[in-house]
Amino acid sequence: MAAGKSKIDTVRPRERILDAARDLFGQRGVQAVGVDEIAAAADSNKMTLYRHFGSKENLAIACLRAVIDEIDGKWRAAEMYDNPAGALDDWIVKMAKGCASGDSRSELIFAVFRQAREDAAARPLLDAFILRHRRRMADICRRSGIADGDILSEALMLLAHGIRANPWGLASAGRSALFSARARLLVRLFRAGPKAPTSVSASGRSKPAGKRRAVPASRGNPRPRERILAAACALIQKHGVQDASVDEIAAVANSNKMTLYRHFGSKENLAVHCFKAALAEAEAILKEIDTACGGDATAQLQSYLKLIADALARTDRRLEMIGMAMQAMRSEELGQGLMRDFEIRERKRLTRICRALGVADFEALADSLILVLHGIDSDPWGLNGARQSTLYLSVAGAIVDIFRAQPAKPLRRRGGASSVKQAK
Numbered sequence: 001m002a003a004g005k006s007k008i009d010t011v012r013p014r015e016r017i018l019d020a021a022r023d024l025f026g027q028r029g030v031q032a033v034g035v036d037e038i039a040a041a042a043d044s045n046k047m048t049l050y051r052h053f054g055s056k057e058n059l060a061i062a063c064l065r066a067v068i069d070e071i072d073g074k075w076r077a078a079e080m081y082d083n084p085a086g087a088l089d090d091w092i093v094k095m096a097k098g099c100a101s102g103d104s105r106s107e108l109i110f111a112v113f114r115q116a117r118e119d120a121a122a123r124p125l126l127d128a129f130i131l132r133h134r135r136r137m138a139d140i141c142r143r144s145g146i147a148d149g150d151i152l153s154e155a156l157m158l159l160a161h162g163i164r165a166n167p168w169g170l171a172s173a174g175r176s177a178l179f180s181a182r183a184r185l186l187v188r189l190f191r192a193g194p195k196a197p198t199s200v201s202a203s204g205r206s207k208p209a210g211k212r213r214a215v216p217a218s219r220g221n222p223r224p225r226e227r228i229l230a231a232a233c234a235l236i237q238k239h240g241v242q243d244a245s246v247d248e249i250a251a252v253a254n255s256n257k258m259t260l261y262r263h264f265g266s267k268e269n270l271a272v273h274c275f276k277a278a279l280a281e282a283e284a285i286l287k288e289i290d291t292a293c294g295g296d297a298t299a300q301l302q303s304y305l306k307l308i309a310d311a312l313a314r315t316d317r318r319l320e321m322i323g324m325a326m327q328a329m330r331s332e333e334l335g336q337g338l339m340r341d342f343e344i345r346e347r348k349r350l351t352r353i354c355r356a357l358g359v360a361d362f363e364a365l366a367d368s369l370i371l372v373l374h375g376i377d378s379d380p381w382g383l384n385g386a387r388q389s390t391l392y393l394s395v396a397g398a399i400v401d402i403f404r405a406q407p408a409k410p411l412r413r414r415g416g417a418s419s420v421k422q423a424k
Contacts, residue, residue: 014052016042022063022112030060030115046050064112071109075136084143092183095160096176107159110164117382130381133157145191145261151398152190155368156183161378162371165330167343182371185364186399192400223261227253233274237324241271241332266380268334275335278325281318286349291304297356304350305396308373313389346370357404365403369396 021040024033053059074094100274116122137157141149163179170178206262231253235244238338246267250257265272289307293299311319329335347370356363372395376388383391 002233009323013042013048015054015362017044017049017059018062018066021059022066025060025111025115026109027064031110033094046080053270057119057121060112060115060119064116064122066126067112068125072129072132075133082138087140088144088187091137092180092187095156095183095185096180097181121381128328131132134381141190144187145189148190148193148398151395152186154391155372155399157380158372158375159183159368160271161375161380162373164379165371165374167340167370167374175327179183182364182367185361186368186402189402189406196247198403223252224255224259228255228260228263228270229273229277233277233321233325234272236271236274236332237328238243238323240328241334271332271334272338275329275332275338278322278329279338280334282322282326282342283345285319285322286346297353300353301357301400304353305369305393305400306398307390309393312376312392314385343370354403356417359402359403360406365399368399368403372399 017038021033021038024038024041035046035049036054036339038059042049055063083233099338113126116126120122134157137153138150141153142158143149159182160179161197163175166175199251226251232244232249235249235252238244244267246257246260249267249270250260253260260270264273285307286304289300293303307319310316311323314323326339329339347366350370351363352364359365373392376383376392379388401406
């Protein structure tokens, strides 16, 4: 390099802009980053950016192509493994380090992929990559000697996406360790187990445990507090806490700000009441299942899987509203603690059911079912609700079958949430 010539001068403007965009997209997402900011970070200007890429959308597509080329290169290297089991193990290691720990590189990939899903020009490129990715993973699983490699590959990828959602609030090291443990156990069980799925839960033909409680009919003239709470729940789910104004909530509730503040004190307290109401409704549904099944663990688990499938399919208005509230809670600081506490309680409940089944690794079964749900809920492949529902029943049913094929163990005295506590 010539004396006095900076390193940046040796990099062409197009590459500098592309590198800057990838860094900023990875940090904050595509939508939140402006063209001026990208140009400044690249030590360039908007005119040069537009000359090379035409628009920010085209720049995002260029980033998508670069990311896809990089990942495809890694897959081609993995396919050259003489030992497919080694390629599968290598994938688990990389997912534990990247996807589970949430490093900046994986954040870039997911930020660019999210943008591509919303961009009509980029979507075909992303869809073709996803199809290749799923086929390659299934092929590696099959060549590793696993009869049901297609289902295992879906389970492992959804497990990785579920870990990213971090439902139990684990630190990076805890997420990485939990993913590695659960993924390796699934590989071992699928390798040793029969070809699945064969259970009723996998086919989706399970009989509901009983009639669900009907949504309470609204009274002819609900009280102001109830009207305000109902209006706030709808608007917060639609706009978020910050953008749902007190004036709008009061107007929709056919009330006024003074009445709102008299009942709830502040918009923040009102939001917390909305979140608590949604969680109470969810827990009521789960208690209905427990009561209807009368302690039959198999029926409880089948009803749980059917409930999740209905929620994903968005065929039940009551479940859809609860799901929308939960999504709002995960994105709002006010609701994240409430949501995390609920998910820890739900994990304990599902662990108890899996333990009552006599499953040897009952904690791992509960974790796998919950993480696969979070993986599907993150919509990594852009499926509609009906296809998400079918996929969950297929993968979750196969996981249940494979765990139940193990020799049963005597019930342990230890509590159900120990692995999560240890991983924090």
